[in-house]
Amino acid sequence: MDCGNGARARQHVFLLPEYLKDASKKMKSGLMFVKLVNPCSGEGTIYLFNMCLQQLFEIKIFKEKHHSWFINQSVQSGGLLHFATPMDPLFLLLHYLRKADKEGKFQPLEQVVVDDMFPNCILLLKLPDLEKLLRHVTEEKEIDKKKYYKYSKEKTIKWLEKKVHQTVSALKTNNVNVGARVQATAFFSGDQVSSDKEEDYIRYAHGLISDYIPKELSDDLSKYLKLPKPSASLPNPPSKVAAQRQKRGK
Amino acid sequence: MESSDEAAVEKCRIHLRPGTLRDAAHATLHLLPCEVLVIGPAPVERFFTPAIRQGPDGLEVSFRGRRLRGEEVVLPPGLEGYVMVMEEKGEVLLGKDFSEGSSKLREQQELAAPPEALERDFDQFIRATASFSRFTLWGLETIPGPDAKVRGALTWPSLAAAIHAQVPED
Numbered sequence: 174m175d176c177g178n179g180a181r182a183r184q185h186v187f188l189l190p191e192y193l194k195d196a197s198k199k200m201k202s203g204l205m206f207v208k209l210v211n212p213c214s215g216e217g218t219i220y221l222f223n224m225c226l227q228q229l230f231e232i233k234i235f236k237e238k239h240h241s242w243f244i245n246q247s248v249q250s251g252g253l254l255h256f257a258t259p260m261d262p263l264f265l266l267l268h269y270l271r272k273a274d275k276e277g278k279f280q281p282l283e284q285v286v287v288d289d290m291f292p293n294c295i296l297l298l299k300l301p302d303l304e305k306l307l308r309h310v311t312e313e314k315e316i317d318k319k320k321y322y323k324y325s326k327e328k329t330i331k332w333l334e335k336k337v338h339q340t341v342s343a344l345k346t347n348n349v350n351v352g353a354r355v356q357a358t359a360f361f362s363g364d365q366v367s368s369d370k371e372e373d374y375i376r377y378a379h380g381l382i383s384d385y386i387p388k389e390l391s392d393d394l395s396k397y398l399k400l401p402k403p404s405a406s407l408p409n410p411p412s413k414v415a416a417q418r419q420k421r422g423k
Numbered sequence: 424m425e426s427s428d429e430a431a432v433e434k435c436r437i438h439l440r441p442g443t444l445r446d447a448a449h450a451t452l453h454l455l456p457c458e459v460l461v462i463g464p465a466p467v468e469r470f471f472t473p474a475i476r477q478g479p480d481g482l483e484v485s486f487r488g489r490r491l492r493g494e495e496v497v498l499p500p501g502l503e504g505y506v507m508v509m510e511e512k513g514e515v516l517l518g519k520d521f522s523e524g525s526s527k528l529r530e531q532q533e534l535a536a537p538p539e540a541l542e543r544d545f546d547q548f549i550r551a552t553a554s555f556s557r558f559t560l561w562g563l564e565t566i567p568g569p570d571a572k573v574r575g576a577l578t579w580p581s582l583a584a585a586i587h588a589q590v591p592e593d
Contacts (some may be wrong), residue, residue: 187507200444250458347581
């Protein structure tokens with residue numbers, strides 16, 4: 174079987190949406206992994222673009238201690254499982270819109286989405302229906318048939334509230350236990366206690382969405398949703414606190 | 424895609440060869456409950472596979488003298504599993520996907536975005552070497568069962584779909 178050169182190289186185990194296989198018939202290129210800013214932590218994170226279908230995917234990694242893969246006639250340490258799932262590009266655009274808002278004026282999108290650290294962010298501008306998406310989180314102006322945008326916190330909070338409710342429905346249909354305060358990252362280490370109060374669902378969904386927005390916005394959303402302040406017995410995981418500190422230090 | 428590779432991709436793009444998604448042969452995967460600190464060939468078919476037995480409530484095997492109990496995990500519908508490997512820089516590409524002849528290649532590229540705009544000299548490439556729709560999940564002494572963390576992770580795509588679906592406008 175497959176035990177030639179390939180077996181010596183690091184092997185990555187991925188789960189991809191099935192339709193990428195069919196879509197790949199029309200593609201000779203345009204499926205690519207790039208590093209972009211993580212809208213929550215501000216750090217670099219790998220995303221997958223499909224330039225043919227004009228889609229963005231996020232990559233999440235399942236990692237548990239003491240695991241390895243046997244792949245055909247080879248062994249791969251780590252036992253990692255990578256998930257590529259569709260991502261709403263608005264979370265990433267929001268990162269740049271909030272940054273540009275410090276200048277406090279209407280700007281064309283290509284002046285907003287600029288990044289020395291992650292120049293591949295220009296690929297975001299190639300995604301379809303951006304104008305429609307941006308309506309959820311910005312005020313816009315049109316001068317000489319050119320669109321200018323400005324971040325709107327009020328609109329963004331309302332958009333996030335809809336996201337929360339949409340996620341609550343999915344949590345219910347998927348029968349996810351929502352007792353403990355969880356974030357999408359914690360989903361991959363699965364510490365859940367069972368409970369089924371509406372408020373728990375909203376808090377859980379808020380936690381999931383908070384993995385895609387900065388802490389500040391997450392707190393504003395929490396107030397808007399009238400969620401009680403998290404108790405001191407449930408502090409942020411250390412990794413997250415560190416990431417925020419680092420961001421503030423910049 | 425972790426640490427070692429990551430440093431190299433600040434600016435570069437890692438292009439996934441689309442053709443390899445279609446041509447990938449089926450692979451047999453086992454997720455072991457222990458860390459083998461090695462990457463490389465292993466005679467799985469000689470030592471591991473023939474020792475797998477169907478026990479009263481699941482699969483049984485032993486590895487390094489320890490008893491493992493396992494079960495088949497089928498991927499959720501709509502997902503396809505792939506094993507991917509980074510291509511070495513300047514690797515000579517063999518195999519039918521890349522020997523098709525460049526004129527035909529260029530013709531087909533018209534269908535997608537112009538490649539010269541997306542692929543740059545310093546970019547890297549990754550290819551699918553195998554695909555799978557199920558794997559065997561092993562636990563030490565006991566069957567991992569429905570509470571296994573990897574099973575929880577497998578429900579992530581359906582939840583992610585809801586988080587990232589577009590919301591209706593007012």
